[in-house]
Structures are given as C-alpha cells and as structure tokens.
Amino acid sequence: MTHLLPRHKKLLSFLTRHHPILKTLLQNPPPISHYATQSSKFPEYEMPTVTWGVIQGKKEKLVNRVKVCDHLQTLGVITDELETIELPSTLEVISERLEFLHKLGLTIDDVNEYPLMLGCSVRKNLIPVLAYLEKIGISRSKLGEFVKNYPQVLHASVVVELAPVVKFLRGLDVEKQDLGYVLMKYPELLGFKLEGTMSTSVAYLVSIGVSPRDIGPMVTQYPYLLGMRVGTMIKPLVDYLISIGLPKKIVARMLEKRAYVIGYSLEETVKPNVECLISFGVRREMLPLVIAQYPQILGLPVKAKMSTQQYFFSLKLKVDPEGFARVVEKMPQVVSLKQNVIMKPVEFLLGRGFRVEDVARMVVRCPQILCSRVELMKNGYYFYKTEMGRPMKELVEYPEYFTYGLESRIKPRYQKLQGKGIRSSLNWFLNCSDQRFEERLEGNFIDVDSEGPVFEMGGKLDMPGGVGGEVVSDEDDDESDDDEVLYRRTLTL
Structure with a gap:
C-alpha cells in the first residue's frame, strides 16, 4: 500500500490544480450533519405529485384546496x-363536476x-357508470333519481362490481327488460357481493320448494328478498307459517306468486x-285457508280493519260477530x-224483496256475492x-247461483236439464265441472249435493263426492268468461 501513496498524491495534486472548486471542497468539507438533516436545497418540495395533470408543491396544493373548499361553501x-378525499386542484374542475351533477x-x-360524490371524476367515474346504467335499462330521465337513491354507485367499477351483479340477476331469469325496474326499486343490489346474502337467500327458497324458474319473477316483483338474511328473516317466517298449518308446498307456491x-x-x-x-x-284450523287465499292479510293493519268491518256488518247487514268470522274464513278479502x-x-237483493235476515244468511253462506257485479x-x-220459475227460497239456500255466468253455465245447463226432463237443486247442476255434469245427465254418476271445495292440509283442493276427492283442474277455468265470477273457495295462488 505504501508504494501507492506517491501516485495518489500526484493525482490529488493534479485535480486540485485544474479544479479549484474541488480544491475548496476538499480543504473545507461541509459538516456531515448538514446533509443528514436536509434532503433538498428547496425544503418546501417533496417528491413531485401529479394531481389532475398538474405538478404542484405542497404549499400550492394546500392553498388551492382551501380555495376549492371556500368556493364549495x-x-x-x-x-x-x-x-379525507382528494379534490380537484382548480375551481374549473370542481365547477365542471357540480355542473354535471x-x-x-x-x-x-x-x-x-x-358529498363524497365530489371526489368522482366526470370522465373516469361519472360518465362510464351512467352510460352503463343507461345501457342496462335505466332511462336517462331517471338517472338522477337513481343516483340520489344510491350515490355510492358513482364510485363503482363497471367491470369489477356492476357487470357481475347484472350477470347474476340475468342468471336468475330476471328478464333483460326488467333489469332497470329491479335496480330502480332496489339500487343497493349493485353493491352486494355475489357470494353473500343474494346466493344464500336464493338457495334457501329453492330448498323449501320454490321453483328455480320462478326466482326471476319473484326478484322482479320483490328484489329486496336478495338482501334479506335467511337465518334471521326468511326462515323464521317460513317456519312459523308451517307451524300454524300451512303445508310447505303451499308456502312455496304462495311466495312464488306474492314474494312481498x-x-x-x-x-x-x-x-x-x-x-x-x-x-x-276465526278458527285456528281455518287459518291456513285464510292465509292461503289472501296472504296480504299477514301485513295489513288487521285489528283496525276487522273492527271497522265487523261493526259495519252488524249495523248494515245484521250479521253477528260469529257470522262475520265465518265470512272472513270463506273470503278474507x-x-x-x-x-x-x-x-x-246487498241493496240489489233487498230491492228484489229479500228480507234483511235472508240477505244476512246469504252473505254468511257465500260472501263472494259481495264482489259480484250488479x-x-x-x-x-x-x-x-x-225462465226457471223457482221460488226465492232456493236462492236464499244457494246464493252461489249469483256467482256463475248466465250464458256460460246457468242457461246451457238448465236447457239440457229441461230437455232431459230432470228437476234438480241449483247446487246439483251448477257446482260441478262440465264432464261431471254430463255424467250426471247420463246417470253414470250419482251423488248428493255437495257443499263446495274443501281445503285439505296436504295442499290439495278437493271436491267432495269422488273417491279420495277430485282435484279441481285447470280445465274448469276454461269454461268461464270475463263476466263470470265462479264460486270456488280455492287457493288463489
């Protein structure tokens, strides 16, 4: 090492002779602590930050932020x-956002x-999101209302967050033309995770018997079900309905048609x-029939409505409380x-000479006449x-007569009876299907007058008189016209 020192001294002498500044630095080196505490000749600048296309210093950014906030105030x-959010650096940009909104x-x-919506860029956030919402069916005139109801959508990524939810809804058989309606009704759906509440609620409904192809219509009618927890909301309700006598299949059919x-x-x-x-x-054993016929009764202010109607029936129709309960059992609507x-x-019947007491009996036996067109x-x-020339007493005993269509059922069947020379009760020739009526005319089937359909706990709607009961079929509905109100204590599901 000692033989290198002369050469080192020569190099140092050469550098100091030709570079005076270097000589000064070598002779008077700055303190080491000076460089350890200061990172730059201009301490007000840190690493350059690009904000809205402008390189700004820390102080300048603070000044501009104050100006923007003052302008907003x-x-x-x-x-x-x-x-906590990054705002535009200029008044022009924030004004552009406010004008767009x-x-x-x-x-x-x-x-x-x-107010966090002011942190959304017009070009990077607002325009792409709104264009996608319009594409999936939300009209431009309703975009403002949509954003008011769910402003968080402005922060969402179309590809990562919005599109997967829309794809999920389409997979549930929500029609494309219904997407806008569903999302307008429940915009928060766009913020849900697919693997969370939405999937579990659908899986549970299918497990109790809801048809998978009916999930889409259910979501269209009541999209809020996708945001309801199974364990705390849906399952307890289903379990309770089953506990009071409704079969699980009937509950499933009821929810399919009235998801709300x-x-x-x-x-x-x-x-x-x-x-x-x-x-x-209302008798406990009749509760399943009442709820199956009119599920809405579970969500109405029942006490107030029942009190009002019971008083009205007693005052105007002379129907006592027990009779009113029977009316509710047969037609809870x-x-x-x-x-x-x-x-x-009621006034029509009274005007035709029926006594008040007879009208009360007719209403209790067949409350459906209260919905008939005069x-x-x-x-x-x-x-x-x-034409028939029968006594009014028969109408009191069988008021269901008024619920059948004259041209579609009463007249043609009566004419066939006349042709055969058969005289029967109103119930015998009206309260049956066309096929059963023909069998009765030919004498191939003889039965006594029946009281009408009966709701069985197993979920069937049986017509008394057959072996094991005859299920009322869809074909029976084909013979009714728009003007006909058939008397059927059926499950209108």
Whole structure:
C-alpha cells in the first residue's frame, strides 16, 4: 500500500490544480450533519405529485384546496366530510363536476347528503357508470333519481362490481327488460357481493320448494328478498307459517306468486295479525285457508280493519260477530272491501224483496256475492224468475247461483236439464265441472249435493263426492268468461 501513496498524491495534486472548486471542497468539507438533516436545497418540495395533470408543491396544493373548499361553501356545500378525499386542484374542475351533477338533476342538498360524490371524476367515474346504467335499462330521465337513491354507485367499477351483479340477476331469469325496474326499486343490489346474502337467500327458497324458474319473477316483483338474511328473516317466517298449518308446498307456491310476503315482519306484523284473527272468532284450523287465499292479510293493519268491518256488518247487514268470522274464513278479502262496494249487491237483493235476515244468511253462506257485479246479478235473477220459475227460497239456500255466468253455465245447463226432463237443486247442476255434469245427465254418476271445495292440509283442493276427492283442474277455468265470477273457495295462488 505504501508504494501507492506517491501516485495518489500526484493525482490529488493534479485535480486540485485544474479544479479549484474541488480544491475548496476538499480543504473545507461541509459538516456531515448538514446533509443528514436536509434532503433538498428547496425544503418546501417533496417528491413531485401529479394531481389532475398538474405538478404542484405542497404549499400550492394546500392553498388551492382551501380555495376549492371556500368556493364549495359559498355554494352551500358542507365540506366537513371532504377532508379525507382528494379534490380537484382548480375551481374549473370542481365547477365542471357540480355542473354535471346539476344537469343530472341533483341539487346542492343532494350533494350534501353524500358529498363524497365530489371526489368522482366526470370522465373516469361519472360518465362510464351512467352510460352503463343507461345501457342496462335505466332511462336517462331517471338517472338522477337513481343516483340520489344510491350515490355510492358513482364510485363503482363497471367491470369489477356492476357487470357481475347484472350477470347474476340475468342468471336468475330476471328478464333483460326488467333489469332497470329491479335496480330502480332496489339500487343497493349493485353493491352486494355475489357470494353473500343474494346466493344464500336464493338457495334457501329453492330448498323449501320454490321453483328455480320462478326466482326471476319473484326478484322482479320483490328484489329486496336478495338482501334479506335467511337465518334471521326468511326462515323464521317460513317456519312459523308451517307451524300454524300451512303445508310447505303451499308456502312455496304462495311466495312464488306474492314474494312481498317475505318482507312482512314476523314479530311486529305477522304474529299479531294471526292472533288478532283468532280473537275475532276465526278458527285456528281455518287459518291456513285464510292465509292461503289472501296472504296480504299477514301485513295489513288487521285489528283496525276487522273492527271497522265487523261493526259495519252488524249495523248494515245484521250479521253477528260469529257470522262475520265465518265470512272472513270463506273470503278474507272482505276485510279490505270498501263499504260502498259491499252495499251495491246487498241493496240489489233487498230491492228484489229479500228480507234483511235472508240477505244476512246469504252473505254468511257465500260472501263472494259481495264482489259480484250488479248487472250480472240482474241478468241471473231475471232468468231465474222468468225462465226457471223457482221460488226465492232456493236462492236464499244457494246464493252461489249469483256467482256463475248466465250464458256460460246457468242457461246451457238448465236447457239440457229441461230437455232431459230432470228437476234438480241449483247446487246439483251448477257446482260441478262440465264432464261431471254430463255424467250426471247420463246417470253414470250419482251423488248428493255437495257443499263446495274443501281445503285439505296436504295442499290439495278437493271436491267432495269422488273417491279420495277430485282435484279441481285447470280445465274448469276454461269454461268461464270475463263476466263470470265462479264460486270456488280455492287457493288463489
């Protein structure tokens, strides 16, 4: 090493002779601590940050942010929640965003409801998201309303978050033309995770017997079911309905047609309504039939409606509380019928000479006459009096006569009876299918008058008189026309 020192000294002498600045630095080196504490000659600058295309210093950014916030405050925007988000660096950009939101239909009050939307870029966030929403069926005129209801959508990624949810809905058989309606009704769906509540609620409904092909229509009717937890909301309701006598299959059919029943609160609405029905005289064994016919009764203010209607039936129709309970069992929709609608057929019957007591008996036996159109009742009554010539007592005993169509059932069957020279009760020739009626005419089938269909706990709707009961078929519906109101205590599901 010692033999290198002369050469090192020569090199150092050469450098200092030709580079005076280097000589000064070598002779007066700066303190090491000076470089350890200062990273730059300009301490107000850190690593350059690109914000909205402009390289700004820290102080300049703070100044511009204050200007932007002051500008927003002068417009009425509450800026307290904007401290954690990055705002535009210029007034021009923030003004552009506000103008865009204003054209969309949002006001300053709407912005204050969710001020974080001001952190969304017009070109990177707003335009792509809104264009996608319009593409899937939300009309441009309703985009503002959609954003008001669910402003978080403006932060979403079309590819990563929105498109997978739409694909999931289409996979449930939600029609393409219904997507806009579903999302307008429940926009929060776009924020759900596919593997979460949506999948579990669908899986549970299928497990209790809901047809997979009916899930789509159910979601279209009541999209909120996709956001309901199975363990705390859906399953307890289903279990309760089964516990009061409704077969699981009937519950499944009921939910398929009226999915909104899932949204009824079990503890606050359903249980109190069931207990209320019992307190008004509805028999426990008839509860399944009542609920199956009119599921909406589980979500109505039943106590108020029952009290009002019971008083009305007692005052105007002379139907006692026990009779009113039988009316509710046979046609629970009566709790929601308007009183002026009820009085029209009642006044028609009273005007034809029926006594008040007889009308009360007729209503208790067949409350469906309260929904009959007076014009059709007139036609049926005049045919009964002029062509059939039967006593009014038979109508009191079988008021269901007024629920059948004159041209489609009463007249043709009566004419066939006349041709055969057969005289029978109204019930015998009206309360049966066309096939059974022909069998009766030929004498191939003889049975006594029946009371009408009976709801069995197994989920069937049996017509008494056959071996094991005859299920009312869909073919029976084909013979009715628009003007006919068939008397069937069926499950209208």
